[in-house]
Amino acid sequence: MGAGRGDVTVLPEAVDALREWQREGAPFQLHPGDLGWFWRFGEEALTAAVRVWRRDGRVVAVGLLDSPGLLRCTIAPDAQQDESLARRLAEDVSDPERGVLPAGKVCIDSPVGTRFKELLFSRGWQTDEPWTPLRRDLTSPVPDPGARIEVIGPDRAHLHAAVIRASFERSTFVDERWHTMASGIPYADARSLVAYDGDAAAAAVTVWSAGPGKPGLLEPMGVHRDHRGRGLGRAITLAAAAALRDLGSSSALVCTPSSNVGAVATYRSAGFEQLSEIADLRRD
Template sequence: MTLETPDVTGLDEAVRALREWQHDGSPFQLHPGDVGWFWRFGAEATAAAVRTWRRDGRLLAVGLLDEPDLLRFTIAPDARHDEELARQLVEDVEDPERGVLPAGTVRIDSPRDTRFQELLFERGWQSADPWTPLRRDLAEPVPDPGVRIEVIGPERAHLHAAVIRASFERSTFVDERWHAMAAGSPYADARCLVAFEGDDAAAAVTVWSAGPGRPGLLEPMGVHRDHRGRGYGKAITVAAARALRELGSSSAVVCTPSFNTGAVATYRAAGFTQLPEIADQRRA
């Protein structure tokens, strides 16, 4: 078993594997769009944050250090109960010398019902704060969102970036980061959308396809602080589902902290079905 931090050219292999591992009905897991959204920090930073595990040349697991103490992580569907792999993964994430997670309090976001997760709990890891995944099936046409929606390209990246900054208090998503994100390989199957109130950009979303017949991801979605309470969250989420259907996605998925009841309500109003809560695993 080999643990690797891929170089920039190796990122595409990890993204391809994540695409192949996305299936409707599978547990909520790391998506190629998660890597694509992290790419706003640049290709080199993204490569430095990715970890891969392979055996006999085949990728079996991919992780993303979304924060220094948070590893978002998934395993190939046919290897989720592989005992050898699970034990190696646990050794690697628990030993700071391996360069996966630091010592002290850390968290792992991994799919449910894997041998890896069972071993973490057996070794004293605990559940952290819950998250709520939601899903919308895209087999049927999605209605018009009822507001003006534009697909944003490089020449209007500033509009999308400004809405995201105005949607999240600590956002650092400036124009340069939009362009860095759009230069990444995951963005080949992505779209940035903005909803307008008159001439004002009111809400924004990025959607990430994993390829035809696979679930697509919304990450991130935000409503400008000056335009909240007017239905733009629902409208941009419906537009996101329409865009993913046009890209061939089988479903649209999103995950939000369970305490964010407003976001959960918005996604449900846009036709998403609330799924059972999931939780990170935390080592105190």
């Protein structure tokens, strides 16, 4: 049992496992949409960033090196209290020579309540900055967003990319990266949306389904810096929830830094329930 990496066949395995593990009531965890969003950097880059642990040929844990010092890792529901798996994971992430995480300051995002996380605390890992997960139930129809919404296809990718770039500082999301993202396996269950302010594309989101009856994910959602304060964040979030409902998702999930009080307020205004804070673990 070890952390497989560098093999292109790992991506379908990882996406399938993450789809299977999504379920209502589970702690916030790595979603196939997270791999789908990372796919914008290309299949080779994602393959290098994914870590997969197997037991008897079955995938039991999946990690994504979301940045050089941040590993997002989740575990199969029936293996979250498995002592031998938890110890192997803890050893792998703690030893830079194993190639899972580099030396120096690093963080791990992993679901609460697992034996793996308990072991990291016992090894001296510390709680990092808090994040706020939010959830909207999709049993009932979603209200009209109150803005013109467009589902973005390849011929309009530049609009979606431009809004995302204008929503986040240092964003490098150009239309070529949209096309690369859309070529990935997870995008078969995804939609990109834009909300308009008059004739201007002003807010954008991509939503990722994990399959019918499972929670879907918003990643990313942004409002153009020139169009803020006009309710477009709420509008595009409502449109995102409606799109996930159309895809068969049971709920819509999103997670944002707790320090981003404006984002939390926007999601709550769109009917999302604020859940208990979570936090990465940090090793200095």
